[in-house]
Amino acid sequence: MSQGISFSGLGSGLDTDGIISQLINIERRPITLIQRRQATLEQQKGVLNSINSSLISLQGAAENLATDDVFSIVNASSDDSARVSVDAKKKR
DSSP: OOOOOOOGGGGTTOOHHHHHHHHHHHHHHHHHHHHHHHHHHHHHHHHHHHHHHHHHHHHHHHHHHTSTTSSOOOEEEOSOTTTOEEEOOOOO
């Protein structure tokens, strides 16, 4: 049965497996940070898209209010003008 060759510590007593593992983790750290930043930016992008969609909806509603047809011209009067008299006209 072959165990393979192991040079762990290379006769010096150093934990070379642990050192190599830590070096690999250090090398991966920038990638991990970039992936986290990318996830954060994607989330922010989603929020901004939602805000943009709401603003477009608000803009459409405001444009509908700007048309003359939204507010109809109303004339109202009372039989007893001493009590109430109302006259509403569209401003130009």
